[in-house]
Amino acid sequence: MRQLCEGNVAVVKGAILAGCRAYYGYPITPASEIAEAAALYLPQVGGTFVQAESEVASINMVYGAAAAGVRAMTASSGPGLSLMQEGISYLAGAELPCVIVDVVRGGPGLGNIAPEQSDYFATVKGGGHGNYRNFVLAPASVQEMADLTVLAFDLADRYRNPAILLADGFTGQMIEPIDLEGYEISPVEKPWAVKGTPETRNNLLSSIYLETDELEAHVREMEAKYIRAQNVETRFELYQAEDAELLLVGFGIVSRVLRSAVDEARRQGLRVGLFRPISLWPFPSQALAKSAAKAEKVLVVELSNGQMVEDVRLALNGTVPVELYGRVGGNVPSVEEICEQLSGQRTVWA
Amino acid sequence: MAGESDAGVVEAQAGVNGYELIHAKSPVFYDLYDRKSELKFQTHYCPGCGHGIVHKLIAEALHDLGLQDKTIFVSPVGCSVFAYYYLDLGNVQAAHGRAPACATGLKRACPDKMVIAYQGDGDLAAIGTAEIVHAANRGENITCFFINNAIYGMTGGQMAPTTLVGQKSTTSPFGRRPSNEGFPLHVCELLATLQAPAYIERVALSDNKNIMRARRAVRKALELQRDGAGFSLVEILSPCPTIWNLDPVEARRWVAEKMIPEFPLNVFRDRKPEVAVANIPQRAVADVLEIAQTQESRTVGRHFHPFENLSFKIAGFGGQGVLLLGQLLTEMGMREGLDVSWLPSYGPEMRSGSAHCYVCLSKKRIGAPLVSHPDVLVAMNEPSLRKFAPEVPSEGLIFYNRNSLPTDIPQPQAPVVCVPASEIADGLGSAKAANVVMLGALLEATECLASATALSVLEDKVKKINLLEIDRRALEAGRRFIDQHAHDEAVTQPDGFAY
Ligand SMILES: Cc1ncc(C[n+]2csc(CCOP(=O)(O)OP(=O)(O)O)c2C)c(N)n1
Ligand code: SF4
Numbered sequence: 001m002r003q004l005c006e007g008n009v010a011v012v013k014g015a016i017l018a019g020c021r022a023y024y025g026y027p028i029t030p031a032s033e034i035a036e037a038a039a040l041y042l043p044q045v046g047g048t049f050v051q052a053e054s055e056v057a058s059i060n061m062v063y064g065a066a067a068a069g070v071r072a073m074t075a076s077s078g079p080g081l082s083l084m085q086e087g088i089s090y091l092a093g094a095e096l097p098c099v100i101v102d103v104v105r106g107g108p109g110l111g112n113i114a115p116e117q118s119d120y121f122a123t124v125k126g127g128g129h130g131n132y133r134n135f136v137l138a139p140a141s142v143q144e145m146a147d148l149t150v151l152a153f154d155l156a157d158r159y160r161n162p163a164i165l166l167a168d169g170f171t172g173q174m175i176e177p178i179d180l181e182g183y184e185i186s187p188v189e190k191p192w193a194v195k196g197t198p199e200t201r202n203n204l205l206s207s208i209y210l211e212t213d214e215l216e217a218h219v220r221e222m223e224a225k226y227i228r229a230q231n232v233e234t235r236f237e238l239y240q241a242e243d244a245e246l247l248l249v250g251f252g253i254v255s256r257v258l259r260s261a262v263d264e265a266r267r268q269g270l271r272v273g274l275f276r277p278i279s280l281w282p283f284p285s286q287a288l289a290k291s292a293a294k295a296e297k298v299l300v301v302e303l304s305n306g307q308m309v310e311d312v313r314l315a316l317n318g319t320v321p322v323e324l325y326g327r328v329g330g331n332v333p334s335v336e337e338i339c340e341q342l343s344g345q346r347t348v349w350a
Numbered sequence: 351m352a353g354e355s356d357a358g359v360v361e362a363q364a365g366v367n368g369y370e371l372i373h374a375k376s377p378v379f380y381d382l383y384d385r386k387s388e389l390k391f392q393t394h395y396c397p398g399c400g401h402g403i404v405h406k407l408i409a410e411a412l413h414d415l416g417l418q419d420k421t422i423f424v425s426p427v428g429c430s431v432f433a434y435y436y437l438d439l440g441n442v443q444a445a446h447g448r449a450p451a452c453a454t455g456l457k458r459a460c461p462d463k464m465v466i467a468y469q470g471d472g473d474l475a476a477i478g479t480a481e482i483v484h485a486a487n488r489g490e491n492i493t494c495f496f497i498n499n500a501i502y503g504m505t506g507g508q509m510a511p512t513t514l515v516g517q518k519s520t521t522s523p524f525g526r527r528p529s530n531e532g533f534p535l536h537v538c539e540l541l542a543t544l545q546a547p548a549y550i551e552r553v554a555l556s557d558n559k560n561i562m563r564a565r566r567a568v569r570k571a572l573e574l575q576r577d578g579a580g581f582s583l584v585e586i587l588s589p590c591p592t593i594w595n596l597d598p599v600e601a602r603r604w605v606a607e608k609m610i611p612e613f614p615l616n617v618f619r620d621r622k623p624e625v626a627v628a629n630i631p632q633r634a635v636a637d638v639l640e641i642a643q644t645q646e647s648r649t650v651g652r653h654f655h656p657f658e659n660l661s662f663k664i665a666g667f668g669g670q671g672v673l674l675l676g677q678l679l680t681e682m683g684m685r686e687g688l689d690v691s692w693l694p695s696y697g698p699e700m701r702s703g704s705a706h707c708y709v710c711l712s713k714k715r716i717g718a719p720l721v722s723h724p725d726v727l728v729a730m731n732e733p734s735l736r737k738f739a740p741e742v743p744s745e746g747l748i749f750y751n752r753n754s755l756p757t758d759i760p761q762p763q764a765p766v767v768c769v770p771a772s773e774i775a776d777g778l779g780s781a782k783a784a785n786v787v788m789l790g791a792l793l794e795a796t797e798c799l800a801s802a803t804a805l806s807v808l809e810d811k812v813k814k815i816n817l818l819e820i821d822r823r824a825l826e827a828g829r830r831f832i833d834q835h836a837h838d839e840a841v842t843q844p845d846g847f848a849y
Contacts, residue, residue, distance in 0.1 A: 017639070022455070045633070046632060056451075057448070057481050057484065061452070063451075064444075064454060065456065086445060170693060174692065180639060196440055203440055208431060210387070256717050258717075336723075
């Protein structure tokens with residue numbers, strides 16, 4: 001049965017259904033409603049909510065909770081994510097699962113609180129120090145704010161790695177119907193956790209490997225798991241892409257605008273389609289290459305001055321011309337604006 | 351094995367013939383340091399280093415208290431990062447300065463276990479100042495052992511926040527100058543200003559007597575945690591012969607002669623804090639998340655929707671209930687089985703005290719929730735009308751919260767329905783119901799959704815009976831206004847409205 005829910009609140013509902021009972025966070029617009037919902041719901045279902053003194057502390061509290069084997073999460077926006085990067089690197093290094101939500105706002109610096117997608121590099125390419133990856137999932141609806149939170153916990157646990165939900169101000173603030181029934185949550189055994197029990201007494205969670213060979217072996221092991229994930233954990237959605245001459249690529253809220261633009265373009269008889277990456281890491285490169293194979297042109301639309309476009313170019317490796325239409329500063333392109341872009345492109349590809 | 355009662359014996363014999371007992375390895379230490387890459391039978395600490403002594407005090411106490419199996423040890427970044435080489439406990443290694451935050455996460459996950467945060471002075475009193483202050487202030491039921499050696503050991507002798515005035519270090523080569531580096535930081539005194547901590551003591555490893563005092567403090571702190579007393583911290587003034595460039599005996603003397611005068615030994619706090627525990631009533635997940643109580647099925651009748659997609663922009667002053675009006679439409683649309691979305695004005699737009707939101711209703715999956723040319727504009731005030739009327743295409747419709755349009759604005763291309771909703775609401779005794787009056791008018795004029803659905807939504811959302819009654823009347827008044835003025839000049843006919 002459906003209920004109306006705000007995007008940020010849906011994250012917490014999904015998290016609780018996924019078995020998360022620990023939230024540590026620090027307020028920031030436009031992510032604060034996540035902390036607020038966690039503060040309201042978690043204590044009523046036997047969970048923990050702590051408003052930390054900073055994002056630095058939040059992520060390290062998450063580190064502690066994850067070390068104890070519980071499903072733990074935090075949420076923030078750009079400036080807070082920057083502060084969490086050291087902790088995320090430690091989590092990845094110690095192979096601790098957790099979920100981090102970044103409701104992206106305008107940057108750099110204090111920027112503004114309007115939606116952007118400019119934390120793509122900071123999340124998809126790492127952001128913290130060292131050799132590691134984050135799972136990064138990009139929800140485009142309130143339903144997906146919940147669904148992908150559930151998936152993020154699952155991926156995090158199965159791969160023992162941080163998973164990030166890369167949302168944006170709009171998806172966070174929007175209200176849409178969601179259906180919260182029918183999740184199948186499979187708890188993952190965590191024999192590695194440190195729980196203060198005789199069975200876990202010999203466990204050690206650490207990211208320090210002083211010997212060069214030991215650290216290399218550790219990094220290689222992590223790499224192997226990342227390769228495994230790249231093979232089986234990519235997710236994407238296609239819309240009218242089969243016969244598209246112009247393939248639009250966009251994620252999150254942008255994909256919603258592009259979907260409407262595709263409808264409009266098709267109404268005008270233009271063969272336009274949409275490829276929407278859902279997992280930004282691992283990036284659905286092969287699927288994209290397949291979808292773009294018949295296209296004459298690929299247009300990437302992002303709320304940044306060109307971050308995901310680099311992964312699109314890598315995936316297509318020069319086989320199809322790739323152009324970028326990026327808006328920044330918190331401006332979200334309208335359907336009309338995209339359609340204008342399309343007719344501008346038309347001479348090129350028609 | 352030394353039990354609770356043996357503890358006193360060990361103490362008594364320490365200075366005389368307790369050599370074997372004192373030097374016997376506690377079972378809380380691994381027999382062989384397998385995690386260490388070489389020299390698996392000796393520690394990585396320098397001869398005379400205080401860390402080893404404190405490890406031993408902790409290990410003995412945990413063993414005597416029977417807590418080995420229940421303890422989680424959080425090691426810091428610093429020379430003691432490798433405490434897990436030696437301590438046969440559940441071990442978690444934390445980022446520089448973050449042990450108290452990490453310990454918080456662990457303790458909250460395992461409230462009946464023992465969690466120890468072990469930190470140096472750079473770790474705790476410089477980079478981790480916020481974490482220790484706030485863990486203490488929350489009264490986390492953890493124990494923190496704070497090794498103050500007045501220097502950064504691991505990184506080779508840089509200045510610590512606890513470095514003494516005049517003390518040379520690699521980054522205070524002329525000696526610590528308060529004019530440049532400030533004065534040594536007194537952690538116990540600082541934390542003792544907080545209300546929550548249960549136990550704060552400073553001890554020193556300067557001589558056997560003081561080591562025995564440290565031993566008691568370590569034990570006491572752990573017992574307090576075990577008994578749920580709350581936050582405890584023991585600061586231990588500790589020799590670092592290597593960096594101080596002193597032999598172990600001189601280093602101990604330096605602790606006594608230089609450090610103790612700056613950092614007086616004392617019990618700064620010893621009382622169980624009075625904290626009222628507020629128990630939050632527990633409920634089923636489905637109830638808390640409102641999964642069981644959704645109203646979707648309570649659709650009233652089957653309404654014909656004369657559109658594929660319908661978009662609204664609803665704008666006005668904050669406080670006019672424009673966001674709420676949008677949410678009512680959204681909820682109604684959902685109950686009538688449509689896909690719906692609601693997007694508030696957001697970001698800089700929100701600033702000027704005015705607000706707006708977008709509502710989309712659709713028979714299929716909604717693409718962009720943001721609309722540049724809404725089918726329907728509801729302008730609850732004049733600035734919104736002026737600003738947004740030009741966005742509405744000629745097939746659209748504008749509802750304006752007044753009797754007539756301002757004379758000085760160009761005639762919008764879309765027809766305008768003037769509904770003096772605020773006036774009508776005032777007449778009903780509640781200016782706040784203007785948004786519901788407008789809803790009644792909008793439903794009557796467009797028939798986009800069923801007014802019965804509006805009633806059912808209001809019944810569920812408005813908890814106060816008298817307010818619900820006003821809303822009912824407001825909805826009806828809006829409907830009647832359209833009915834009665836269907837042929838008036840002021841109310842432009844909405845007939846041209848094309849879905
Ligand atoms: C973020 C960060 N900054 C700096 C360092 C380098 N670092 C490692 S240990 C240390 C100081 C440790 O000194 P202290 O806490 O006094 O412990 P000791 O080694 O003296 O026992 C520093 C600065 C680090 N590991 N991480
Ligand atoms: S450098 Fe100092 S603190 Fe570090 S092990 Fe040596 S004596 Fe101990």
